[in-house]
Amino acid sequence: MNLREIVARNLRTLRHAKGLSQEELADRAGINRNYVGMLEREEHSATVDMLEKLAEVLEVDPAEFFRRSE
Template sequence: MKLRRVVAQNLRRLRRKSSLSQEELADRAGLNRNYIGMIEREENSPTVDALEQISEALGVDPVVLFQDR
């Protein structure tokens, strides 16, 4: 599986598990809601900085975003 898909699926799963909308997650991470949506739809590859911000907003280790499930 491509890494972009793994990150997208993990991001969506973790966001939903936290009961957050894309907008709520984006606000917590200091990112644009459209950017979060584009990552989840595999339309955009997140930067390392964005992954760090997202993982902090979700309260998870960044490595979790890369784990193939």
């Protein structure tokens, strides 16, 4: 699994764990809802700044986006 897939999977998992829709996450992060969907579908790669912003909204350490499941 490549890093883009890992980030996409973890973003979706963390968002669901917080009970947020893509739209709610995007609103709280101040970004477009479509962008969240594109990240989760691996159509775009998030910048470090974007991962930091999303982690803040999700209340997690940004390193959580790179956690590999075992």
